[in-house]
Amino acid sequence: MTAQKFDMVVLGSGPGGYVAAIRAAQLGFKTAVVERAELGGICLNWGCIPTKALLRSAEVFHNMKHAADYGLVAGQLGFDLDKVVSRSRGIAAQLSGGIKHLMKKNKVTVIEGNGVLVKPGVLSVEKDGKKTEVHGTDIILATGARAKELPHLKADGELVWTYRHALTPKAVPGKLLVIGSGAIGIEFASFYNELGSDVTVVEMMDRVMPVEDEEISAFAAKSFKSQGIKIMTEASVTKLDKKAKSVVCTVEGKGGKSEQIEVDNVIIAIGIDGNVENIGLEQNKIKVDRGHVVTDEWGHTGVKGVHAIGDLTGPPWLAHKASHEGVILVEKIARDKGNKEIKDLHPMDKGNIPGCTYCRPQVASVGMTEKAAIAAGYKVNVGRFPFIGNGKAIAMGEAEGMMKTVFDAKTGELLGAHMVGAEVTEMIQGYTVARTLETTEIELMHTVFPHPTMSEMMHEAVLDAFGKALHF
Incomplete structure (x- = not known):
């Protein structure tokens, strides 16, 4: 088996991975990215960017509905869902192509396939049944994360959705139940409510958007309710009974009181799990805690030459956090190898990472x-x-x-x-x-x-x- 050899190999091309690869190349490292799906990862293809495109369509539609408030006259209002979705997918494709250009511009080798860490310094990459070895003096794991599922809350893509299914709907649900009121849940609740869905949000905590300041959370909740979104806090969905074209959701509220809500679709937005499975962590004794790789403040795993960044390493699960972690890690590696141009390098201060939710x-x-x-x-x-x-x-x-x-x-x-x-x-x-x-x-x-x-x-x-x- 002929091995390809590099100074730096990044497993995953999301916002953390591709930015780390670019910075590594800028610093003179011979660099490769291994990617099993689309360049740009979940954020660019199935997360941050396409959701913002959908929400922009909803925002414009909202403004159209209120044209008279601005002294304007609009004709018959409506939307073409297929075109709304098509615009979102087109933007994702355009930006994924942009990442391909950036890889070429920075002379980063892109290797397609599913990568597994065989041992420190060696990845096995499989594509279409064929395996190749990719060697890297330093390997950065940037495999990201996926939507969390529970045994009684599993998505099927038809009636029960994750964010990925919610991005490409065949129709706007008449009634929609969203489980979870974090950024993902609230953004989809806002989008579908604007397009006419009867939306209910179920949140286990005592308020929506529980990571935000209490006053801001209360203000947002009041606004959501005024828009017609129903909010159930201190509640959990204990059961989903799927019928032919609907889902009966059993919701348990305060004091154990239960009620049933029948909806057309359910969106599960209860958090994410790191993609830690089947990438070689166990055999290389890389520590995993609660579904995420454990690293030090720089991104080192404790195994020589193996590092990890982004959603794989835990909260906050944000693209900009992953990107900055990638830059810090690569610069730390470069400085440790004698690059005297890297100065004033500091670990990331998570208290300075902004969080944004693009609801209305x-x-x-x-x-x-x-x-x-x-x-x-x-x-x-x-x-x-x-x-x-x-x-x-x-x-x-x-x-x-x-x-x-x-x-x-x-x-x-x-x-x-x-x-x-x-x-x-x-x-x-x-x-x-x-x-x-x-x-x-x-x-x-x-x-x-x-x-x-x-x-x-x-x-x-x-x-x-x-x-x-x-x-x-």
């Missing part, structure tokens, strides 16, 4: 919630500012929303920032930069924000934390 209204956050900050022992100053106090938001017809900042009262450190409303997923990066630069309230107060913009609310939310708000 959007939700975005970075850093600690107010409750978490208090639990950590901080005395906090909290600022808030409503969208209704912002001229640009009102002019846009997007006056529903709020911003919230959490500061350390002693040092002025920005501990966290939380937003709900239009375009907040674009604005959160301002606070993320602030946290990365370790700015205090002084620098933020003296930052000039352009007028009229929605970003002015970010300034006001800082001012309010210290009793200096100007416009509310």
Whole structure:
């Protein structure tokens, strides 16, 4: 068997894998990526990007329905579901092709097939029944994750869906039940509700979007309910009985009280599991904990020359987290091998990773919630500012929303920032930069924000934390 030899081999071409490969090539490593499916991984092909394309269609449709609010006249309204889905799939295909171009541009070898770690430094890659060996001085595992399933909650692709099935529906369900109110569940609930589905969301925790700040979660829940989405918290689906064209869902709520809800389709969005199976972890004694590979702060597994990044290594399960982990890991490997150009390298601070949910209204956050900050022992100053106090938001017809900042009262450190409303997923990066630069309230107060913009609310939310708000 002829072996292909490289300095760096990445197993998986998702946002973590392909970015790690590009950075490795930039640093002079002879690099290969092994991929069993589409370049770009789940995020680009079946996750982040195609869902945003669907949600954009829903947003435009929403605006069409409210044309009269802007003094506009629209004709007969409707949508072509096949074309909505086709647009989403086309965008995913376009970007996957873009990754192929980037691999070629950076002289990264793409090897198609299913890769298994035989031993440190060696991958066995199988495609169409043929096996080849790929050798790499360093191997990065970036196999990502998949939708979590439970024995009583299994998807069949027809009546019971994961996110993958929900991306390519044959019809809009008349009634839809979504299990889980994290980012994936809420985004699909928002999309299908906009297209006319009667949507019910079931969440085990005591509130929707439970990782978000409680105030933001409550604000979002109120908005979802006003849009017609039914929300059941502190509840769980204990049974799914599939009929010919519907599913009877048994939902157990507070105090053990059960009720049955019959729907056309169910979306399971209860979390994800790392793709740890059948990639050679066991025989190489790579530690796995609760479905995810265990690494140190740099991405090293403890087995010489074998590393792991991204969703495979656990939360937060975010594409941008995976990409940055890939860069940090590759630069650490390069520095350890004597590259003196790599300076000021630090492990990732997960507290500076922003989270975004693209429902309507959007939700975005970075850093600690107010409750978490208090639990950590901080005395906090909290600022808030409503969208209704912002001229640009009102002019846009997007006056529903709020911003919230959490500061350390002693040092002025920005501990966290939380937003709900239009375009907040674009604005959160301002606070993320602030946290990365370790700015205090002084620098933020003296930052000039352009007028009229929605970003002015970010300034006001800082001012309010210290009793200096100007416009509310």
